[in-house]
Amino acid sequence: MTPRQRNFGKSRQRGFxxxxxxxxxxxASVGLMGMLSLMLKGLQANASSGWRTIAVQSAYDMADRMRADKANVGANKYKNIVTPGSASSCANDGSVNTAHVKPPATSTTCGGTTSSACDWFSTTAKLLPKGASAVCEKDGVYAVHVSWDDGKAGTTDKTFSLRFVP
Incomplete structure (x- = not known):
């Protein structure tokens, strides 16, 4: 008698x-969706970083303008000024009364400020989404506040503040 031979090869599956x-x-699709989400977060962080860079440059720009215009600083032309038409105002401690400087509802003209400050307000409003700014003073220390909309909410939700003595 011959022993039975087992044939393992024929019963094996040959594909998927x-x-x-x-x-x-x-x-694979879950992994790709995770990668897309990561890319979207990276793009949002990049945009947020860009807006913050513009806000920082804008605040330092106003500080430099004030340092160059000592006569008007001494005449209090830069004291407690906000974006024209804004509902915000400066508090007694040199901060802004609201959490963020509010942008104006409509475009208004600068009244009672220097041309340098007026130019700065309009430049900040053009460069930043819902951009608004304020310069507040307390005991000779000035605070420059720049606010902007960092998301899709349509409200100013980020603020950069710079304190300095001109």
């Missing part, structure tokens, strides 16, 4: 089943 293909596609 449809279920295996579907499972691998689900795993």
């Amino acid at each position: 089943s449809l279920i295996e293909v579907l499972v691998s596609m689900v795993i």
